[in-house]
Amino acid sequence: MDYTLEARGVSLRFGGVKALTDVSFGVREGELFSIIGPNGAGKTSIVNCISGRYKPTEGRLFHRGRDITGLPPNARANIGIGRTFQNLALFHHMSVLDNIMVGRHHLLKNNFLTGSLYWLTGARREELKHREKVEQIIDFLDLQSVRKAPAGTLSYGLRKRVELARAMALEPHLILLDEPMAGMNFEEKEDMARYIVDLNEEYGMTVVMIEHDMGVVMDISHRVMVLDFGRKIAEGDPAAVLADPHVKRAYLGEEDELLVDPDDAPSIAEDAA
Amino acid sequence: MVARSTIPAGDFRTSYAADTTIFPTRTSRNFAIAGVILLCFAPQAFSEYWLSVAIQIGIFAIAALGLNILVGFTGQISIGQAGFFLLGAFTSAYINNTYAIPVFFAIPLAGVITALVGLVFGLPAARLKGLYLVIATLAAQYILLDFFSRAEWFSGGSVPASANPFSIFGYTLRGDRQYFYVVLAYVLVCYLLVTNLMRTRDGRALIAIRDHYLSAEIMGINLTKYRTLSFGLAAFFAGIAGALYAHYQLVISQEGFGIERSILFLAMIIIGGTGSIMGTLMGTAFVVLLPESMEWLSHNLKGSSIDKALALNNNITFLREIAIGMIIIAFLMFEPDGLAHRWRQIKTYWKLYPFSH
Numbered sequence: 001m002d003y004t005l006e007a008r009g010v011s012l013r014f015g016g017v018k019a020l021t022d023v024s025f026g027v028r029e030g031e032l033f034s035i036i037g038p039n040g041a042g043k044t045s046i047v048n049c050i051s052g053r054y055k056p057t058e059g060r061l062f063h064r065g066r067d068i069t070g071l072p073p074n075a076r077a078n079i080g081i082g083r084t085f086q087n088l089a090l091f092h093h094m095s096v097l098d099n100i101m102v103g104r105h106h107l108l109k110n111n112f113l114t115g116s117l118y119w120l121t122g123a124r125r126e127e128l129k130h131r132e133k134v135e136q137i138i139d140f141l142d143l144q145s146v147r148k149a150p151a152g153t154l155s156y157g158l159r160k161r162v163e164l165a166r167a168m169a170l171e172p173h174l175i176l177l178d179e180p181m182a183g184m185n186f187e188e189k190e191d192m193a194r195y196i197v198d199l200n201e202e203y204g205m206t207v208v209m210i211e212h213d214m215g216v217v218m219d220i221s222h223r224v225m226v227l228d229f230g231r232k233i234a235e236g237d238p239a240a241v242l243a244d245p246h247v248k249r250a251y252l253g254e255e256d257e258l259l260v261d262p263d264d265a266p267s268i269a270e271d272a273a
Numbered sequence: 274m275v276a277r278s279t280i281p282a283g284d285f286r287t288s289y290a291a292d293t294t295i296f297p298t299r300t301s302r303n304f305a306i307a308g309v310i311l312l313c314f315a316p317q318a319f320s321e322y323w324l325s326v327a328i329q330i331g332i333f334a335i336a337a338l339g340l341n342i343l344v345g346f347t348g349q350i351s352i353g354q355a356g357f358f359l360l361g362a363f364t365s366a367y368i369n370n371t372y373a374i375p376v377f378f379a380i381p382l383a384g385v386i387t388a389l390v391g392l393v394f395g396l397p398a399a400r401l402k403g404l405y406l407v408i409a410t411l412a413a414q415y416i417l418l419d420f421f422s423r424a425e426w427f428s429g430g431s432v433p434a435s436a437n438p439f440s441i442f443g444y445t446l447r448g449d450r451q452y453f454y455v456v457l458a459y460v461l462v463c464y465l466l467v468t469n470l471m472r473t474r475d476g477r478a479l480i481a482i483r484d485h486y487l488s489a490e491i492m493g494i495n496l497t498k499y500r501t502l503s504f505g506l507a508a509f510f511a512g513i514a515g516a517l518y519a520h521y522q523l524v525i526s527q528e529g530f531g532i533e534r535s536i537l538f539l540a541m542i543i544i545g546g547t548g549s550i551m552g553t554l555m556g557t558a559f560v561v562l563l564p565e566s567m568e569w570l571s572h573n574l575k576g577s578s579i580d581k582a583l584a585l586n587n588n589i590t591f592l593r594e595i596a597i598g599m600i601i602i603a604f605l606m607f608e609p610d611g612l613a614h615r616w617r618q619i620k621t622y623w624k625l626y627p628f629s630h
Contacts, residue, residue, distance in 0.1 A: 116470045132289065
């Protein structure tokens with residue numbers, strides 16, 4: 001398969017709670033792939049499995065054909081997986097600049113010995129070289145005016161943008177965005193959508209995005225996957241997914257007789273049990 | 274934004290190099306250099322007594338700096354710093370006495386050996402958090418102290434171990450006036466090293482772990498490695514400080530380096546400002562100078578009219594101890610962010626004076 005990221009039968013259980021049940025999907029190189037679904041559907045759980053925070057109870061995850069199911073989270077930066085968090089997860093006391101510089105961690109070579117000797121070991125030169133890269137990201141995301149401000153003092157929308165900048169600094173080829181537009185106003189959403197499209201088209205990153213704003217998802221995604229109660233209920237191009245009766249039911253809770261699939265109804269009851 | 278920055282108006286940086294300097298402005302750098310040059314004349318200007326106070330501040334400031342890496346920058350906690358301090362002291366004296374390694378090399382070597390021991394204690398500690406970690410580091414303190422009292426070959430047991438004076442190129446530095454320069458050099462080097470560390474990759478990794486360890490991990494930072502490393506670094510500076518102390522005192526005993534000293538190291542960085550390098554120095558100076566100034570105050574109070582009116586007599590000694598405790602408590606209540614924070618506020622106030630509104 002030519003998938004950049006592939007999940008095969010991923011299940012995740014916490015005690016008796018089934019967060020994910022047998023989820024399989026594939027993301028192609030250069031794709032903008034969205035995961036949608038009602039609250040508690042397991043969207044963040046699947047992203048946490050990909051980024052290594054959770055280990056799937058069953059099933060395997062493949063990245064460019066390599067099994068990454070058991071890879072520790074910090075090793076996934078090296079293979080080019082970056083992510084942002086749903087709830088802000090910036091380093092609050094660090095400046096915006098330093099936050100983004102942390103993203104360069106796995107690309108920098110200096111360590112506590114060479115770093116301490118700054119001028120003598122070339123650490124200074126290396127840091128300055130990477131600073132330049134970071135400034136390019138700052139320019140791209142329009143963060144110039146706040147680069148020296150502590151991240152904890154910024155507004156919500158700006159923090160989301162800094163988090164995106166930090167994930168970009170990893171130079172990932174696969175970036176996972178967990179609700180990048182939650183809590184934003186219309187203008188901020190518009191900006192963020194543009195950045196995400198640029199990430200995808202200009203920087204060539206494969207994007208996996210969780211988002212609730214249907215308008216944005218339908219506009220910019222190449223393909224969409226819908227989760228409900230930890231199961232995949234639909235996958236495909238945005239228009240097709242939107243027309244899918246299962247999706248309609250998951251979102252609107254329609255009781256339309258025509259929509260109730262006799263095979264499907266008991267299985268949902270089974271999940272809930 | 275304006276009020277937060279201490280950089281004066283019109284000071285523009287035109288290169289990234291100019292934006293990564295240690296001191297925010299040229300003036301502050303010149304002041305610091307002038308301060309160091311002035312300190313070089315301290316042995317000529319001050320009495321032996323005040324020099325010994327200054328040496329103490331310097332030595333403890335190095336140990337506190339190590340602790341600040343661990344507590345202030347990495348967000349771990351340790352109440353075993355005094356144990357590592359003693360380990361450095363004994364190690365330096367031991368390798369100097371037994372293997373005839375010159376004191377000049379024995380001090381950094383003792384730092385490295387202490388760091389290795391610190392790494393060993395850091396391994397389990399890197400997996401613990403909060404109160405559990407406090408207990409683990411408490412164990413480190415007691416294990417080390419117990420080792421010192423049992424291993425007579427190493428520490429001299431009940432008889433204090435002796436250490437040789439510092440010598441360089443066959444020239445022996447004796448007394449406060451000469452040793453002051455050794456400590457000054459070490460303080461400068463240690464503070465520079467840590468300042469550099471904190472503006473490069475691994476220092477940022479430590480701070481990232483403190484602020485949000487989950488996202489630090491996603492950024493490719495190995496949590497166990499860096500938490501253990503910060504224990505090693507903390508032990509390294511404790512070891513250096515202990516070794517300096519050994520070759521200053523010339524005898525080393527466990528006396529005064531129990532758990533209370535470890536807590537005093539914590540007090541230094543909390544008063545100075547956790548996560549602030551200059552704050553560490555300020556906090557150490559504060560903690561060392563506070564009893565001194567209280568001593569001076571009670572000395573002057575003795576026999577004065579206030580003393581007679583209140584019939585204090587010997588109670589002055591107790592009042593002094595109470596006052597020290599109260600000042601520290603008041604400090605934590607009114608200045609929880611430490612002296613470093615206060616210093617920043619003073620600077621920003623004067624930057625805009627008299628138009629600060």
